[in-house]
């Protein structure tokens with residue numbers, strides 16, 4: 179019973195496997211997302227800099243997940259918030 183994994187639900191995320199909504203959790207330690215309704219697991223897609231480095235078996239499915247997970251932006255390092263024009 180060692181729940182050391184920190185997880186947070188991804189609001190609005192739909193599981194590509196079972197289709198359940200709001201069942202996707204982000205495992206911050208494992209750096210992947212999981213579905214609590216089924217045993218779906220997927221490692222975090224690499225940042226935009228590395229689009230298709232890995233060899234995925236089901237690319238179509240993976241792309242679908244990325245699209246649906248778009249509204250969930252934990253952080254975007256490309257956004258420069260320090261736009262001080264003084």
Ligand SMILES: [Zn+2]
Nearest residue numbers: 193196213216
């Ligand atoms: Zn699921």
